[in-house]
Amino acid sequence: MKFFKVRVIVMPREGLLDPQGKTVEQSLKKLGFKGLSDVRMGKVISLKMAAENRSKVEDAVKDMCRKLLANPVTEDYFIEID
Amino acid sequence: MKFFKVRVIVMPREGLLDPQGKTVEQSLKKLGFKGLSDVRMGKVISLKMAAENRSKVEDAVKDMCRKLLANPVTEDYFIEID
Amino acid sequence: MAQKDINPRHKALCKALAMKEEEYWRLVRLLGREPTETELGMTAALWSEHCSYKSSRLHLRKFPRKSWRVLAGPGENAGAVDIGDGYAVVFKMESHNHPSFIEPFHGAATGVGGILRDIFAMGARPVALLDSLRFGNLDNSRMKYLVDGVVSGIAFYGNCVGVPTIGGETDFDPSYNGNILVNVMCVGVVKHERIQSARAEGPGNPVIYVGSKTGRDGIGGATMASEEFSDETEEKRPSVQIGDPFTEKLLIEACLEAYEKDLVVAVQDMGAAGLTSSSSEMAAKGGVGIELDLDRVPLREKGMNAVEIMISESQERMLIIGRKGEERRLIRLFKKWGLDAVVVGRVTDSGKIVVKHKGRVVADMPASILVDDAPLYRRPVKEPSYLHELREFDVFSLPEPRDLKNVFEKLLAWPGIASRQWVYRQYDHMVGTDTVVLPGSDAAVLRVKGIKQALGVTSDCTPRYCYLDPFTGGMQAVAEAARNLACVGAKPIGITDCLNFGNPEKPEVMWQFVKSIEGMSKALRYFQIPVVSGNVSFYNENEALGAAVHPTPTVGMVGIVEDVNKIVPAWFTEEEHAIILLGSPGEQLGGSLYLKVVHNLVAGEPPEVDLKAEKALQRTLRELLSRCLVSAVHDVSDGGLAIALAECSVASSDAVGFSVEV
């Protein structure tokens, strides 16, 4: 068994309204930060997982995203394992 | 001017009670996922920034985190620029 | 025009937007030519079942709509009814069943956002929300996910906007397994002179777009609601609508300030079918035309074509007709609240909707075609064959339960009866400091600051009765709502409704619809309560069962409470007080909750409604309260006497019980 550190980034799907991102972008600009665009806000889930190999971890985490961590209709997920 | 893609990860400080992480961990275990530990949940802010060079972006984003994106009392932030 | 084949591009658009071929040829006949693609998209959206009520308009006319109090009735943004001292109450109910099934959180949240906009489009400040929710059985994880999503979506939106959610219903029945119901009602208060109109007037006046930017949200949303659930609707999913309650709160305050400063000629929410419905309905009502330039519409996404812009259902947007020369004042006001406000067109006297995009006229058609000439269907009706045998079922042939205690506990544990505090505890039901009777009683009561009288509000329906006998079920929904108001001393002054039914192209469903309306109308006429607004939601079908959901004509009723201080709780307050049953207990078990929970049966004759006795009962209740002769009042409904007595004990914060001889 090996230990893997996993990180899942869950972002609102492109093209859908992102009220939080929009509001944070306006506030950063009002604070004087220049050259900003496309500010978006999402969730990050980090976890540790014991498994035989990487691909087992990858399959499990994909399954977690589909079942719980990401909303299939409004969110996309990205998995990082090291 | 160059375009940089920036990602800020904001996590609850270690040692602080993290009910969200705990609830996600319980739900994942109930769904039958094995070998999990240390599940934690935070926020991710992604943005694009036009600037002369990387270090200018880094300073600006650090300033954003200190001022707005992270709560100094309860959160730690990590910056990724590519 | 010889009916040859539709050109392929139009054929594809008709299919995508669920417009039938004969409806396409009707449009060609009315226009006297082939429509442009934009005209076709606009018409398909407005002639959908959701917007045009083409299968129901004929029967909705049976409802009584008049009373000396009614200031605005069906056809306006929402109903408005006088409550005295120069004030009026504005209210309406809408359904968001299909979007909530696709994405529960944002589906329900945008349902709240939409109904709020109909209320402040009438000039009223929204003061209360009620939600009537019907889910399937809780024994599958998908349904638990839907319940959690809908409740937290309503909490997310209502709490942030600062409008208290003070009542409603939450029920569970397998008939909704494949198609849940999310009906949301909003109540607002306005002074008579501030009531706003939806009639565009004054050629040359500016047409001003206010609120969030336009994206591809809910494209075909208007037509999606008229679609049964099948694989066909799968690929429409990405166009789900996302709600932004923060922008909505700014919109409420900015619009109310604009009315106060008399800067608005007419206003309408960009609801289903967005820019198309708001512009054409306001134009048609005012008998004028509207010219739009889509290049000026604030867009959130690049490369949107004219059809997408015209029928997009992005949330938190209003269309306002301003006064010529005062555009800048209005725009500055909206900018003060941090909102986009752009002149996107002009009122004309042509009676036509003219749309320009990228310098080209992409639509030029009479507003009346879009609004008044929608098809009108007189659908065939047929009594369902199952009904006769089901109603003949002899309820008393069932064995009497040996262990009554077990039955009692089973009924108490039924999620439709057990305390719904887990739901309304998540809603801010106190913001506004007007909620004087909190959720959990028979009806909620809101004070109106500045005047003595208060408002009683409730929403009711017993779908099991409507399934067995829609006529009696329709009557019972009205009677129970009125009785719930009487329990808090409120005299009914008007109703709104949400008529949730299956596919109207099935004669059995149409029969259920017509009978329910006739039953409701009979009770409404007898009690002299007008219908001032409402909504019809068809195509609530359940693919797995291959059948429609139970007919669910939800009634939202508002009444006036003369003296708030004379209201008594709906639970026991002191020992030794006598418990009095008003009205005849009757032995009807048909369609009862007992049958459903214990015997898993919906059968027999539902309890008949004696309108004369009902009216007398309600008058007596109001009299008892006004003379302070009682210490508690509670309605006997689902679960009968046993459950009513249990509810009176459990809800009290003191340890009280009861003893009765049956």
Add this chain to the structure above:
Amino acid sequence: MKGRKRITFGVVIFPGTNCDRDTYHAVEALGYRARYLWHVARGIPQDVQCVILPGGFSYGDYLRAGAIAKFARIMDAVTEFADRGGLVLGICNGFQILVESGLLPGALLQNVNLRFICEHVYILPQRFDTPFTCAIPEGRPLRIPIAHIQGRYTYGSQKEKTCALFCYCDRNGNITGDANPNGSEDNIAGIVAPGRLNVAGMMPHPERAAEIVLGSNDGAWIFRSVERWLS
């Protein structure tokens, strides 16, 4: 109420605040005067003796409750007003804005049950020498409603710089785990910074318990304390 100067409360409105009208109404119903202060105002008017940051969802509570409102222009004026000894009370979202802006120590996190909670609770004043508690009868809890999802107070690393003003308790005034609705450390429902009693924050809404018709008028004590402190 005869014969004494009517004090004036300044009620701040941020974009997204939604308890401003409730607070304004409660203050006037109790016989005092109220004025709205818009979030871009440069200064606090002379006749205002107590500034209230009311409840609501400033900027939608996006990112973190109060995180964005702390940059509103009026917050400079509020900070300067507080430094001069002016009375400042943050209620619910107002409390979140005060901790985010550093005017009060610690932080307010998501409730342990991760859900919004709206219900009447009981709170016990912890000290009576402050402008917001000096008129409250000792020894009995106040019944005041809460309505929030981010109300779990934590000292962070600043425990010594914090002083409890109210703690959640049961009907009889016992501060117990069961009486804690959101997991706040030491059942904290409201605080003052030691050595600066003129700035306070509380999660419960006193304006929602200022009239008996709403089920409790215990909230009035807080406004009466301000009156007693100033006269």
